[in-house]
Amino acid sequence: MPARKPPRRPPRPAAAIDPAVGTEVELEVTGVAHGGVTVARHEGRVVFVADAIPGERVHARVTDAKKSFWRADTLEVLEASPHRQAHVWAEASIDRDPEGRAGGAEFGHIALAHQRELKRQVATDALARFARIDAGELEVQALPGDDETNGTGWRTRVRLQVGPDGIVGPYAARSHTVIPVRSLPLATAAIAEIAPLATRFSDAASVDLIAPSNGRALTVVTTRDGSTPPLKPIVEAVGDRRFELDALGFWQVHREAARALTAAVQRAIDADAFDPRAANLDLYGGVGLLAAAVGDRFGQATRITSVESYEPATDFAARNLSDWVGARAITARVERFVRNLADDATAVERGRQRAATIVLDPPRAGAGKAVIDELVRTEPAQLVYVACDPVAFARDAALLGEAGYGIRSLEAFDLFPNTHHLELVARLTR
Structure with a gap:
């Protein structure tokens, strides 16, 4: 006897829209x-x-x-x-209906110096509110060339979306509506030159424009089923050092960001507290940018392990860090990796953990309680935290503060002019 089908439930009523919407x-x-x-x-x-x-x-x-x-x-x-000021992107201007404003330059109507002041206020308020930390006279620092261009011409990576009609463009602010545009003012000249803004695409979901510091800019079309054409690795340069990575792999977007963060991390580390033989870590390490920053400052004998969950990035990191005898790259989820650190350590390794410098550059959501709790169990000598979200960083700083780790240095950088984003680099010690 066939099984009886469960009775069909009546459709759920649509959520009522508050009458205030549209007011x-x-x-x-x-x-x-x-x-x-x-x-x-x-x-x-x-x-x-x-x-x-x-x-x-x-x-x-x-x-x-x-x-x-x-x-x-x-x-x-x-x-x-x-x-x-007049918006730096005409297609995002207040002259347009809000539903037709391009997203991605939400501070473009504000004079650049005042954008940085507002970002400073957000960062200091977050630290005061969530971590009870007085950030003092924090300054949001400009990157080279941005003041001269009014914060335009810095993006080396741009993702354009493709609408159902094949039109390409950014999403509107806070929506998935594709907005056709005639310009990309935040992009570098190399990106603007190849941008297919007048092209209609079929069977495409998105178009990535990438301008590496070494080599020509390239266009990558992702189809609606998620496939992309075969891609060769690209090379990014930071000073005299070269980093190989996937064309669609993560790299800092601002043309000067990798250089600025390398220098900031090197400044943040207290040399007196740094032990090149310790169990030093670079968490959320990507292709090894910040591990290399540590190695370049403290020499070829530096021992450092880069941990990254995305295996292709780890493979590149192993190659990019081959100059250092004690460097290695591990594919692992950071939470799982740090959980095993204290549990599996010998007495000798525990000593190396307590002498360690840990650099962490987590995603926008921050490291979170699970990772922070395990990190402080290893009692590292110092933590250098690179944060792209001030609220997430403040929450993590509060957790670290409860474990006795306070902020000893803090720098802020305007890595994303004409947007609300900023970057923080902090050193925390007991």
């Missing part, structure tokens, strides 16, 4: 929030406002209404900040 309101913008938006209040409710600047009065439309806050898009600036 147009006048707002006094009072501050900046993490994520590239500003803060206002309407009848006591917090409103996160896109495309505004603290100090402005704007006319905005509510796009999302939660119980505790709203989100809104600026439609018109009624009283402009002295820091407002």
Whole structure:
């Protein structure tokens, strides 16, 4: 007898849309929030406002209404900040309907120096709020050449999306709508030259544009089934050192970022606390950029292990770190790797762990409690944390603080001009 099919459930009703969505309101913008938006209040409710600047009065439309806050898009600036400028990307300008504004340059309407001030405020507020740390007079440092170009011409990698009609372009802010554009002002000249902005693609999901520091720029089309053509490795240069990697592998996007972070990590390490024979680590190591920074500062005998979960990157790291006798690259999930460190260590290895310098450059979500808890069990001499998200870093800094590790040095870098992102490099010791 065939099994009876379970009765069909009635379709679930669509979630009710808050009647506030679509409402147009006048707002006094009072501050900046993490994520590239500003803060206002309407009848006591917090409103996160896109495309505004603290100090402005704007006319905005509510796009999302939660119980505790709203989100809104600026439609018109009624009283402009002295820091407002014509948007560096015409296709992202406030002159356009919000749904038709290109995403990826959410601070492009703000003068560059004031962008950095707002980023400083976000970073210092996050550290104060989540870690109870006073960051003092933190400065968000510009990278070479950015002031001269008003923060344009720095992206060496750009991913364009392909819409159902074959049109190529960036997504609109906070959506998956593809916006056709005529320019890519944040991209380097090499990227802009090959950008297929007027081309229609069939069976394509995305188009990657890559301009390595060594070699010609290239275009990589990913089809809707996720396939790409066979690709040769590319080579990136940092000073006199060369790094080989997959064409679509991770590398710092700003043309000067790899050089800036190499120097920042080298500065951050306390030489008096560094032991080249210790169990030094480079976690989330990629193709070995920061492990090489350590090796270049402290010599060919430096012992350092680079840990990365993506096996092709680990293979490249092994080659890129071959100059150092004590360097090795391991494919492993960082959480699992650090969990085994203390459990499996001999007495001699425990001593090497306590003398270690650990460099970690986690993804945007941060290292997290599981990794931090295991790291502090090894009692390293110093941690050098490279962070691309100030809130995630502040949460991790709070966990480290509970274990007795405080911030001894902190630098901030504007690696992503005309966006809300910044990079932090910190040294933490007991």
